[in-house]
Amino acid sequence: MLRDHRTVTSVVSSDLCMSCGICQPSCHVDAITIINDKKRGMFTPVIDESICDYCEEAKVGKCVVVCPGVEVNFAKLSQKFIEGQNNSPILGTYDKCYYSHATDHDIRFESSSGGLVTSLLIFALEQNLIDGVAVITMDSGLEPRGIIARTSSEVRAAAGSKYCPAHLGDALSEIANSEGRYAVVGLPCHLHGVRKLEKINPQLKLKILYHFGLYCANTNSFHGTEYFLRENEIIPEDVSHLRYRGMGWPGLFSLTMKNGEKKTIKRGTTETDKKRRAKFSSAFHYDFQLPRCFTCNDLTAELADISFADPWNKKFIGKENVGKSMLVVRNKIGDELLKLAANMGAIVLEEADPEEVARSQNVDFKQGAQSRLRALHFLGKATPHYIGKIQKVNVRYMWNLVFHVMSFVPKNKTTLKFLPFVQLSRRIMLKLGNLF
Ligand SMILES: Cc1cc2nc3c(=O)[nH]c(=O)nc-3n(C[C@H](O)[C@H](O)[C@H](O)COP(=O)(O)OP(=O)(O)OC[C@H]3O[C@@H](n4cnc5c(N)ncnc54)[C@H](O)[C@@H]3O)c2cc1C
Ligand code: SF4
Ligand code: SF4
Ligand code: SF4
Structure with a gap:
């Protein structure tokens, strides 16, 4: 479980984030931006601390409440x-x-x-x-x-x-x-x-x-x-467009390169x-x-x-x-x-x-x-x-x-x-x- 429940920053640092972005619309002060975290190779939330009010000092921020990385009550x-x-x-x-x-x-x-x-x-x-x-x-x-x-x-x-x-x-x-x-x-x-x-x-x-x-x-x-x-x-960096699936079933990778060349894998x-x-x-x-x-x-x-x-x-x-x-x-x-x-x-x-x-x-x-x-x-x-x-x-x-x-x-x-x-x-x- 998380040590700090105030914001989703702790979700990311605990490896529980899977890039869903759901925390962003949960924030009542728009303090959350989802960025491409190049080091982790995934999307993660970044919190503007000058705007975040910790959900008016609540013990658990709303962003943490909605985060599926932390808890899912299937029942x-x-x-x-x-x-x-x-x-x-x-x-x-x-x-x-x-x-x-x-x-x-x-x-x-x-x-x-x-x-x-x-x-x-x-x-x-x-x-x-x-x-x-x-x-x-x-x-x-x-x-x-x-x-x-x-x-x-x-x-x-x-x-x-x-x-x-x-x-x-x-x-x-x-x-x-x-x-x-x-x-x-x-x-x-x-x-x-x-x-x-x-x-x-x-x-x-x-x-x-x-x-x-x-x-x-x-x-x-x-x-x-x-x-x-x-x-x-x-x-x-040379790829202009990538499709992971398509061209029938189960399908192929298909790529369009920046020079217009088409490739499939x-x-x-x-x-x-x-x-x-x-x-x-x-x-x-x-x-x-x-x-x-x-x-x-x-x-x-x-x-x-x-x-x-x-x-x-x-x-x-x-x-x-x-x-x-x-x-x-x-x-x-x-x-x-x-x-x-x-x-x-x-x-x-x-x-x-x-x-x-x-x-x-x-x-x-x-x-x-x-x-x-x-x-x-x-x-x-x-x-x-x-x-x-x-x-x-x-x-x-x-x-x-x-x-x-x-x-x-x-x-x-x-x-x-x-x-x-x-x-x-x-x-x-x-x-x-x-x-x-
Ligand atoms: C990451 C991932 C893992 C999958 N794992 C399995 C699996 O283990 N077993 C299995 O049977 N099927 C798996 N699927 C589902 C499968 O690949 C097809 O998406 C599914 O069969 C529907 O096909 P379709 O032709 O009806 O969808 P399509 O008509 O091709 O439509 C696909 C829709 O999915 C949306 N979409 C594409 N990628 C994502 C994404 N990453 N997140 C959210 N929405 C997305 C697109 O916007 C599009 O509207 C996986 C799909 C993804 C994206
Ligand atoms: S809701 Fe949780 S899992 Fe989804 S992006 Fe935000 S921190 Fe990551
Ligand atoms: S549904 Fe499960 S396995 Fe698929 S991306 Fe989300 S956390 Fe990962
Ligand atoms: S704790 Fe509340 S105010 Fe701060 S980022 Fe999360 S949802 Fe927004």
Whole structure:
């Protein structure tokens, strides 16, 4: 837990920040700016101490109250916002599961999975159900931007997952300061924060009609993307535009260079060369993961109205090449929107077996959260406080720390020299693990 609860400065220094930006709109005196912290390779809040009044000398600042890095009360938030009839330790509270894709071939092809997020948002805008949506766009270079998209073309331009830190601070501040009805797209932790913010700001709750959650097993720092590009002989500063996904399923990295040249790079899911695959995993899963992600216990965006994922199961891997999304619908709000969009021909919807949906992800990540927390706690690190989830502690999952140890090490020229050794050791350990 944190030593100092007055502001989120202590969240950052305790490695509990994951760049969500939710603290920014919580501040009544606008003392918080989210900056790109180049040393950490992530977005972090900076507090203007000449403006901050410590929430009128309260023991805990509002920015800390809403921060999902510190505490998530799943029991209370789920009871307040989610009405699903079923419950599963992996999926959370839900009503139904689906496989689905956008009817528009181009949206489906350009998006991450089946283009469901993009096509549903465009549908909601065109049907005048909402006035805008908080999305993450990538207009130039390697730094994404949270915006309010108010047109179909803006939503479409923001399609595709960004596997790097992304914050919703500016977009949520815009919603808080303007009239209208909105949707928010976010990772599980973004939505933990949005729901907490709505709890202390009922006006915001009335404005945000839809909460779309992306499954998420980790986010890597900007240093991870830079490392991966360099390993592929690309100078990060020469990149004009980057897309992490798209061009079918599971998709490719595609880059436009400042000199106009276009390049594509295979992703880990389709890479056959073992060394190149190890570098991809190093950049995007193990060594550059934000430390806070090591302690995350959600994965399936349990506090969303609808959760969206890749269908990583044998029905689709190697067979689907345009795009499919896997959905978990958690309440009436999500269900009504999906059915309307399907009836009006914007999406294709096929009911899926919840057991199959639950199994098609890295469930160890979710089941092992409490064990990883315990391992960090044992080492004296601050850990988040989760309420309303019972998970067993298992030594097997505690060992996971060994695979991720580099993610806790600051990245500089010296530490990066160790990476090839770390990658090789991990490959050997994983191989030995498979043998036993
Ligand atoms: C960091 C990250 C980790 C993920 N991990 C998993 C996983 O472990 N398993 C899995 O099945 N799926 C994971 N996903 C989700 C998956 O990649 C797809 O986003 C999801 O299947 C929806 O696809 P789609 O085609 O419907 O979305 P699209 O139509 O492509 O729309 C994607 C939407 O997500 C928004 N977005 C993109 N990046 C971010 C971001 N970093 N933060 C907030 N919003 C963003 C965009 O603004 C866009 O509106 C992850 C996504 C991200 C960004
Ligand atoms: S609210 Fe988000 S950005 Fe702010 S300190 Fe917490 S985790 Fe970091
Ligand atoms: S403690 Fe209160 S006033 Fe200070 S930055 Fe946080 S929210 Fe703003
Ligand atoms: S793993 Fe959890 S904390 Fe990390 S980015 Fe994903 S949802 Fe957020």
